[in-house]
Amino acid sequence: MTILENAEAGDGLRERKKAQTRRAIHEAAYRLVDEQGFESTTIDQICHQADVSSRTFFNYYPSKNAAALGLSGESLDDGAATRFRSASGSLVDALCDMIAGGDQFAARHLRLKRLVKRNPELMPTLGSLMTAARGRLIDLAAERAASRDEAELAVSLVLAALALTVHSTTESDLPSAVRLRSSVDAIVAVRNAPLRSAELVETVA
Amino acid sequence: MTILENAEAGDGLRERKKAQTRRAIHEAAYRLVDEQGFESTTIDQICHQADVSSRTFFNYYPSKNAAALGLSGESLDDGAATRFRSASGSLVDALCDMIAGGDQFAARHLRLKRLVKRNPELMPTLGSLMTAARGRLIDLAAERAASRDEAELAVSLVLAALALTVHSTTESDLPSAVRLRSSVDAIVAVRNAPLRSAELVETVA
DNA sequence: CAAAGATTTTGCAGGCAACGCAATCTTACG
DNA sequence: CGTAAGATTGCGTTGCCTGCAAAATCTTTG
Numbered sequence: 001m002t003i004l005e006n007a008e009a010g011d012g013l014r015e016r017k018k019a020q021t022r023r024a025i026h027e028a029a030y031r032l033v034d035e036q037g038f039e040s041t042t043i044d045q046i047c048h049q050a051d052v053s054s055r056t057f058f059n060y061y062p063s064k065n066a067a068a069l070g071l072s073g074e075s076l077d078d079g080a081a082t083r084f085r086s087a088s089g090s091l092v093d094a095l096c097d098m099i100a101g102g103d104q105f106a107a108r109h110l111r112l113k114r115l116v117k118r119n120p121e122l123m124p125t126l127g128s129l130m131t132a133a134r135g136r137l138i139d140l141a142a143e144r145a146a147s148r149d150e151a152e153l154a155v156s157l158v159l160a161a162l163a164l165t166v167h168s169t170t171e172s173d174l175p176s177a178v179r180l181r182s183s184v185d186a187i188v189a190v191r192n193a194p195l196r197s198a199e200l201v202e203t204v205a
Numbered sequence: 206m207t208i209l210e211n212a213e214a215g216d217g218l219r220e221r222k223k224a225q226t227r228r229a230i231h232e233a234a235y236r237l238v239d240e241q242g243f244e245s246t247t248i249d250q251i252c253h254q255a256d257v258s259s260r261t262f263f264n265y266y267p268s269k270n271a272a273a274l275g276l277s278g279e280s281l282d283d284g285a286a287t288r289f290r291s292a293s294g295s296l297v298d299a300l301c302d303m304i305a306g307g308d309q310f311a312a313r314h315l316r317l318k319r320l321v322k323r324n325p326e327l328m329p330t331l332g333s334l335m336t337a338a339r340g341r342l343i344d345l346a347a348e349r350a351a352s353r354d355e356a357e358l359a360v361s362l363v364l365a366a367l368a369l370t371v372h373s374t375t376e377s378d379l380p381s382a383v384r385l386r387s388s389v390d391a392i393v394a395v396r397n398a399p400l401r402s403a404e405l406v407e408t409v410a
Numbered sequence: 411c412a413a414a415g416a417t418t419t420t421g422c423a424g425g426c427a428a429c430g431c432a433a434t435c436t437t438a439c440g
Numbered sequence: 441c442g443t444a445a446g447a448t449t450g451c452g453t454t455g456c457c458t459g460c461a462a463a464a465t466c467t468t469t470g
Binding site for chain 3: 217222247259267269
């Protein structure tokens with residue numbers, strides 16, 4: 001039950017077991033990395049905890065990074081595409097809904113922030129994963145954008161905001177999609193922020 | 206001479222030799238990866254081409270990725286901080302100048318684009334490197350920003366624009382800093398772009 | 411319910427990246 | 441020239457990750 005939390009509705013025993021194993025591996029990876037740090041956690045340790053052979057580990061996750069962060073390749077949940085296609089408002093708003101609108105998003109996001117905070121070596125990994133998702137997002141966005149260029153721009157903006165929310169320390173009660181949108185707006189608003197005068201800088205330096 | 210192109214102005218023989226070695230390694234790595242692909246190029250091959258031991262390789266670059274992309278840890282050139290401190294205009298403009306204002310930037314950027322295009326497996330690596338540089342950029346930006354939050358926002362925006370220019374295929378004659386700024390403006394402008402109607406989407410899907 | 415069929419798990423063997431250490435060679439400097 | 445500082449190298453180790461083929465497990469069908 002502890003482990004099965006999310007592994008419901010499998011078609012057969014096989015499906016259920018797979019989901020369970022995937023979850024067990026991620027759980028073990030997350031816990032160990034959280035406790036010992038990423039570098040000093042070996043795949044063998046994870047496998048031992050999850051009760052699978054090290055070879056099976058790679059049947060579920062392509063790398064230690066992916067297992068720790070629990071990203072099985074698809075960084076978007078199932079409802080994402082649907083949410084995007086039925087969203088209204090601006091293109092950027094729709095992207096925010098798609099990315100952060102799922103019910104699991106907030107929880108996942110918190111876990112992830114915690115892990116990255118305690119373990120900054122994972123930050124680049126995170127960036128790399130976001131970059132990897134970029135292409136898929138652009139393809140989706142292009143469906144409802146005026147042009148592919150516009151889709152790229154919109155995705156760039158939203159991903160920047162997403163990166164921001166990962167690094168930010170504030171924990172808000174707002175729905176995640178709304179928070180993401182407000183990050184977007186904050187970024188846009190900073191475009192014309194003035195420089196502090198150069199003399200002041202000399203003093204600091 | 207072919208190799209020494211950029212290894213000028215060393216203080217002593219030692220400095221010059223180091224610069225030369227670093228360049229030789231990067232040159233070899235770049236060429237081999239460009240020809241054979243990233244995965245199928247081994248560090249031993251690179252070392253053989255550059256005439257150094259595999260152990261020395263790691264004295265210069267922390268990873269194969271870094272060697273191929275030629276990023277020696279500092280992704281900013283020497284003049285960067287100075288450029289930023291003496292820039293005028295808005296905070297975001299100053300960051301653009303700092304990042305893309307150097308004379309080597311355009312050339313580097315082109316090489317990099319070529320490599321990543323031919324070899325998409327490197328795209329995540331690129332994202333990871335940009336994320337890694339994030340912290341340093343924010344520290345610098347904070348010197349002339351109203352607050353640290355504002356610095357984070359500005360850096361997020363500029364990095365998003367930078368990612369965009371890497372992926373874009375257009376080759377312009379504008380100075381790099383100006384191009385970066387125009388990417389920034391394009392991103393800001395997309396904030397309120399409308400969605401194409403949902404019916405149209407159904408048709409597409 | 412048993413045997414054939416489909417998948418998943420596992421062990422084994424190996425390639426390659428990356429680091430630590432200690433010996434050797436090169437440059438700098440008095 | 442000789443000594444100190446620093447760079448290069450070889451060797452050995454650990455750990456990530458993959459391919460392959462045998463063993464174990466679930467599914468289906470007669």
